[in-house]
Amino acid sequence: MPISEDDRTAGARVDPDELWTFAVVADTHINASGRATNSPWKANAQANGRARAVLAEIERSKPDFVLHLGDIVHPVPSHADYDAAVTTFQTMVDSMSMPVHLVPGNHDVGDKPMAWTPAEIVNPENVERYEQKLGPSYYHFDHRGCRFVAVNAQLFNSGFDIEHDQWLWLDRVLAEAKEMRRFVFLHYPPFILHADEPGNYDNLDEPGRSRFLDLVVHHDVEAIFAGHVHNFFFTRYENTDIYCAPATSFVRNDYHEFGRASLPIETESGRNDVAKLGHFVIEMGPEGHVPLIHRSYGQVDAELLAIDVGASGPSWRLNAPCAVDLRHAWAEEIEIPYTGGVDEFARKRARNDYPLLALWELGIGVCRLPLHDLTDERTRARLEVLHSKGYRFVPFVLGAPTRKQTTQLVQLAPLVEALEVVLPGAEDPATVTLPEELAAAGIEIAFSRMLGHGDVATGTGVYSHAINHGYLVDDLTEKSVEELAEAGVRRLVVRLGKAQDPLTTIARLEALLAPHGIRAHVQVRMAGEVPTGDEIDPDAAQVRVIRALLAGMAYPEHLVVLDNLAQHDRGYFRRPGMLDRNNNPTDLGNIVRSLSRVFADEQDVRIEEGEASTLVVSQSSRYRVVYPSAPLSFDDVLRSHPDTDGAVARAVVHLAAGQYLLDDDPSLDRTARLTDGPVLLVYPVNA
DSSP states (O other), rough: OOGHHHGGGGGGGOOOOGOEEEEEOOOBOOSBBTBBBBSTTTGGHHHHHHHHHHHHHHHHHHSSSEEEESBBSSSTSTTHHHHHHHHHHHHHHHHHHOEEEOOOOOHHHHHHHOOOOSSSSHHHHHHHHHHHHHHOEEEEEEEEEEEEEEOGGGGTEEEEEEEEHHHHHHHHHHHHHSSSEEEEEEEESOOOTTTTOOTTTTTTOHHHHHHHHHHHHHHTOOOOEEOSSOOOOEEETEEEEEEOHHHHHHHHGGGGGOOOOOOOOTTTTTTTOOGGOOOEEEEEEEEEEEEEEEETTTGGGGOSSBBHEEEEEEEOOOOOSEEEOOOOOSEEEEEEEEOOOOOOOOOEEOOHHHHHHHHHHTTEEEEETTTTTHSHHHHHHHHHHHHTTOOEEEEEEEOOOOHHHHHHHHGGGGSSEEEEEEOOOTTTTTTTOOOHHHHHHHHOOEEEEETTTTSSSSSSSOOOOOEEEEEEGGOOOOOHHHHHTTTTOOEEEEEOOSSHHHHHHHHHHHHGGGGGTOEEEEOOOOSSSTTOOOOOOOHHHHHHHHHHHHHHHHHHEEEEEESSSSBBOOSSSBBSSBOOOTTOOOOHHHHHHHHHHHHHTTSSSSEEEETEEEEEEOOEEEEEEEESSSOBHHHHHHHHHOOOTOOSSSSSEEEETTTTTTOOOOOOOOOSSSOOOEEEEEOOTOO
């Protein structure tokens, strides 16, 4: 995919020998025993089993250590079950083969000082009790040239002597590590949306917040990891990344305001929305860090699934062989209502960061979006933050950009992969005049054209009010492509209708465009041609996405743009997406994630079509994508699709489930039916 490595240090490939990992766990909310809980929510009764499943996955993935961000147990210190819950947690982690570093949460030592909380407030006695059972409530340790600093955030603004001692200590341990990379972990995030936001249940209050952030900036902390909110958030303060980690136990109900679909009864108003549960694995390299989300889906104990592709696949960055069109709001800020659960006296503002989490998870590093997103002050600031993590953007505009837009584009040129200019009316690349400043700033132009009503066949015989643009493959000829090249065109936007196969069509484009040095932006539509919307065929959508990704791998000079990140289930042109309307991954999302991770380091890919399958050959590996017409068992898949030399696959990746099934796994049920959907066979390297 055409992404400049000069602007992607955070997304660059790293020697695997220089990488190491640590795990981040938050909000386990352990109960005293079994499924007995002092909470009225059913989801809380699952907390112990869910924690055991996550810890088992961490043990299998062998990070260097584990950070726990607090709310270790659910019973608060004054509750009779507190000591028993602590003992239960200690039993869980005693068998871990790597160190587990803890920081207290509000359930462990009491809430931060608040006049309106119904729960008990932090006090020296609770802190002492915690430290007697679980160790220091603030401390630091060094590992591989990094200093990790654990902070007891509940003490901020308390006025206790121990708070004063912690401030002096924090400044000192950060200052002493000026030659090291520095990381801080605590329970409460400093803020959710803005550093100057009002205090609420989910952030640090003033003056402690500003004092803490001043130390973070002064000592150039690389990242802060926080829990408490049971939802994912990412922001940046000066040069410091701030992450809110998912919980292992349950989801906080109030942030389900981000969703657009009604919640099934089993989700308990969002508390048991299991797709949002999990943990982070932080991949550390010499140039930075990458957070990898491992969703647990609420698994408990023996229900632990087969190896997750994210845990077993090679190291990866933002290297999916595709871009994505961000049709829906991707950085939406909303006001969370006060409902009496945790906040009652004010709304709190928050940004829905689940689209960003999905992009990270999918490995997609190039996003198509309206030029307005770059020129709007709020979204522009967010794009600049994302660019620092390796993202680049393809803005689009109707007609030549205005003088003001040009000035803004030039200022943001490092963020821009290319600018798509849609030519209205009879304009064409040979006659249009674009501002010279764009070329001087190194901004490449991808030309598109408006399509008339008669250019796109609906097959219905009725008139439909639909806006279409892009060059059509069937209209491109040797002569027309030659004329475009003579006019200076180096990138061309091509519209790929739903009836066109991405892999074979992009192969045609390569043959037409490559001799003239033209690269295509191929918009792979997932919707039909009439706005009333076809019935969505999940099986056909999965095959279409797979073949689009294979085309992106086989023809990396072209930018393959998947139609939509989020599912569009209302309005005009309904289409599937990689996220559902409650911000959870769909089967399509899991397919993109699986292929992006398995093929992370593959280059010089060659594609060979077979019967109901596609062979993928790289310099070092051989794979086969199989599109079964009926469910098959693991053994059925292996027997029916050997490699060309007869070799049997060593693993099967169930793409929609994200499962990596190894042939030599003795626990694998080889005759059980695999979940419906396409699979990827991984052949032995020497085959």
